[in-house]
Amino acid sequence: MASKAKTGSAIIETVKTVVYALLIAGVFRTLFFQPFWIPSGSMKETLLIGDFLFVNKMAYGYSYASCPSLMLPSVGIEIDAKDVCGFLQNDNKRLFGGEPERGDVVVFRHPVTGQDFIKRLIGLPGDRIQMKDSVLHINDTPVDLRDAGVFEEAFAPQGPMGTRPRCENGPVGPGGTCLKSRQIETLPNGEEHTILNIGVQSSDNTGVYSVPEGHYFFMGDNRDNSSDSRMPQTAGGVGFVPYENLIGRADRIMFSSAGRSMLFFWTWRGDRFFKGIE
Template identity: 75%
Template sequence: MASKTTAGNSILETIKTIVYALLIAGVFRTLFFQPFWIPSGSMKETLLVGDFLFVNKMAYGYSYASCPSIRLGAVGLNIDAQDICGFLDGDNSRILGGEPERGDVVVFRHPVNRTDYIKRLVGLPGDKLQMKDGVLHINGAAVGLMDDGDFEEAMERQGPQGNFPRCENDPVGQGGVCKKSRQIETLPGGTSHAIINIGNQSSDHTKVYHVPEGHFFFMGDNRDNSTDSRVPQAVGGVGYVPFENLIGRADRIMFSSAGRSMLFFWTWRSDRFFKAVS
C-alpha cells in the first residue's frame, strides 16, 4: 500500500511541477518577452526568413494583445489572446503604456484577422504619408535615401513554407543569385535602416494616408513584397493599427536558420545569432 501511495504522490508532484512551469512560462510570455519566428520575407534584409527573436513586451506597456494566443491545430486548440484578456479590449489604451518611436520594428496583432505581424513603424498619429515613385513622403517631405548596392540571396526555397524569393534580376534559375536594389532610408528623427526594392508596382504610387489619433502606420523594409498599412483592411491589408494592438518591440535576433527546419544545423546562420535589430 505504501508503494502505491508513494507512486501516487510522485505522479501528483510531477503534475504540479508541469502546471507551475506552464504558469511561470505564461506569466513570463505575457509580461516580458514573446518568442517570434520570421515566416516571410517582408522585412528583408533587416529580418530574414528563419530568424528567431524575442519581442520586448515591456517597451510599450500592456493591453489585451499582450496575452498570448495558444494555437495547436493538431489537437484542435485555438485560444485567442482576446479570449483570455478581452476585458482589456475596446478603449485603445494600455497599462504602463510607453510611446513607440518612429523606426521601431514592432510586432502587432492584425486589427481584423488577429494574426501577429512584424513591420517597421513609419507613421505616427496625425502624420500624412504617401509613396511617390517608390519614395516614402512623410508630412510632405521625402525621407532621406542613399543607394547602397544590391541585396543578394540564393534562389532557393526558404523557411517552412518553402517559398522562392522575388528578384529584381528575374528570371533567375534555382540555385542562382537573386538580386534586389538596396538603399539606406533615413526617417524624420534620424533613424536609418536598409530597404530593398524589386521593381515598379502600384504600392510605389499611393494616395495620401492620414494616420488617425491613437493609430500607427507600418511598412515592411522589403517594400515591394510586403502586405502592410498601404493596403486597407477591407481588401486584406493591415491599414491603420490601433495602439492597443501593439505587442512589443523587436530588439535582438537570438537564432537564425536558413533551412526548412531549425534542426537542420548545416543551415544555421551563425553570423546572425544575438544580432541587434535596427
C-alpha cells in the same frame, strides 16, 4: 499499499511541477518577452526568413494583445488572446503604456485577423504618409535615400513554407542569384535602415494616408514584397493599427536558421547570433 501511495504521490508532484512550469512560462511570456519566428521575407534584409527573436513586451506597456495565443489546431488547442484578455479590448489604452518611436521594428496584432505581424513603424498619429515614385514622403517631405548596392540571395525555397524570393533581375532559374536594389532610408528622427526594391508597382505611388489619433502606420523594409499599412484591411493589408494592438518591440535576433525548421541546427546562420535589429 505504501508503494501505491508513493507512486500516486510522485505522479501528483510531477503534475504540479508541470503546471507550475507552464504558469511561470505563461506569466513570463505575457509580461516580459514573447518568442517570434520570422515566417516571411517582408522585412528583408533587416530580418530574414528563419530569424528567431524575442519581442520586448515591456517597451510599450500592456493591453489585451499582450496575452499570448496558443494555436495548435492539430491537437484541438485554439486559445486566442481575446479568449483570455478580451475584456480589455476596444478602449485603445495600455497599462504602463509607452509611446513607440518612428523606426521601431514592432510586432503587432492584425486588427482583423488577429495574426501577429512584424513591420517597421513609419507613421505616427496625425502624420501624412505617401509614396511617390518609390520614395516615402512623411508630412509632404521626402525622406533621405542613398544607394547601397544590391542585395543578393539564392533563388531557392526558403523557410518551412518553401517560398521563393522575388527578384529584380527575374526570371531567375533554380539556384541562380536573385538581386534586389538596396538603399539606406533615413527617417525624420534620424533613424536609418536598409530597404529593398524589386520594381515599379502600385504600392510605389499611392494617395495620402492620414494616420488617425491612437493609430500607427507600418511598412515592411522589403518594400515591394510586403502586405502592410499601404493596403486596406479589406484587401488583405494591415491598414492603420490601433495602439492597443501593439505587442512589443523587436530588439535583437537570438539565432537564425536557413533551413525548413529552427531545430535543424546545421542550417543556423553563424553571423546572426545575438544580432541587434536596426
